[in-house]
Amino acid sequence: MDDHDATLVSVIDVRGVQKDFGSTRALDGLNLTVAAGQIHGFLGPNGAGKTTTLRLLLGLLRRDGGYATLFGTDPWTNSVALHRRLSYVPGDVSLWPSLSGGECIDYLLRLRGGADRSRVTQLQHQFDFNPRTKVSSYSKGNRQKVALIAALAADVELYIFDEPTDGLDPLMAEAFREQVNTLREHERTVLLSSHVLAEVDAVCDHVTIIRDGQTIETGALSELRHLQRQSLTIETELEFADISAIPGVHDVERTNNIVRCTVEPTALNEVLTHASAAHVINLETRSPSLEEMFLRYYDRDVS
Numbered sequence: 001m002d003d004h005d006a007t008l009v010s011v012i013d014v015r016g017v018q019k020d021f022g023s024t025r026a027l028d029g030l031n032l033t034v035a036a037g038q039i040h041g042f043l044g045p046n047g048a049g050k051t052t053t054l055r056l057l058l059g060l061l062r063r064d065g066g067y068a069t070l071f072g073t074d075p076w077t078n079s080v081a082l083h084r085r086l087s088y089v090p091g092d093v094s095l096w097p098s099l100s101g102g103e104c105i106d107y108l109l110r111l112r113g114g115a116d117r118s119r120v121t122q123l124q125h126q127f128d129f130n131p132r133t134k135v136s137s138y139s140k141g142n143r144q145k146v147a148l149i150a151a152l153a154a155d156v157e158l159y160i161f162d163e164p165t166d167g168l169d170p171l172m173a174e175a176f177r178e179q180v181n182t183l184r185e186h187e188r189t190v191l192l193s194s195h196v197l198a199e200v201d202a203v204c205d206h207v208t209i210i211r212d213g214q215t216i217e218t219g220a221l222s223e224l225r226h227l228q229r230q231s232l233t234i235e236t237e238l239e240f241a242d243i244s245a246i247p248g249v250h251d252v253e254r255t256n257n258i259v260r261c262t263v264e265p266t267a268l269n270e271v272l273t274h275a276s277a278a279h280v281i282n283l284e285t286r287s288p289s290l291e292e293m294f295l296r297y298y299d300r301d302v303s
Contacts, residue, residue: 017066102131
């Protein structure tokens with residue numbers, strides 16, 4: 001955590017958490033810290049431990065080791081009180097098939113004391129949702145819409161989303177992203193577990209990446225990008241010296257006097273020195289996308 005984050009109140013604080021299912025260790029010393037007002041992405045492939053972590057935070061599972069708090073209290077012993085302060089959308093939504101979508105939304109909101117009806121109407125319009133259709137005829141995407149509308153209509157401090165746009169078409173996924181940006185404007189806290197990297201890239205300011213139940217990277221997304229390789233395209237007037245042997249230089253491609261490569265920060269100065277000697281005509285640099293970062297983490301061993 002950087003110095004700025006240290007001054008913020010931690011809504012979620014997970015340290016060294018372990019969770020076993022029989023002989024299988026689902027979480028193996030996991031760390032996750034989410035400060036108040038953050039939009040925090042939670043990334044990892046299927047089986048990495050994301051949903052298990054969320055269920056621990058919701059008080060649905062009891063940890064076998066480590067430390068975990070939600071709003072400063074233990075979610076296992078204080079789940080009822082904590083649920084009044086959060087909204088949750090699971091990755092697989094189950095509803096009452098004999099009810100209409102609107103009736104399901106009303107019932108879910110009554111369980112938490114109601115909500116602003118104008119807000120519900122606005123969300124139904126934005127998600128192009130017909131509240132009169134029976135749930136028994138719903139696709140997965142429409143079941144997701146019910147859960148999203150009910151969750152977003154609640155005015156709470158924390159929103160936890162587990163693969164929230166799975167089953168939604170691109171327009172509805174964009175509507176969800178717009179809602180997350182509105183939550184940011186109102187300084188709400190969001191924990192977004194997703195395998196859609198472009199979605200996390202578009203809305204999150206912090207990210208935690210996990211694998212095999214362990215945290216392998218966490219921090220501000222802008223800072224994580226800064227620590228990664230830059231993609232360079234360099235066009236020079238003279239022939240560019242061979243830079244492929246420089247430590248920290250990767251994926252070198254050469255077309256006449258145009259060189260494309262990826263460069264770690266430690267090698268950037270040496271590459272630019274070689275380029276300058278060949279008289280630079282054009283230089284383009286691009287930070288890695290979240291997808292490139294993610295794939296790079298999963299291409300290397302974690303000790």
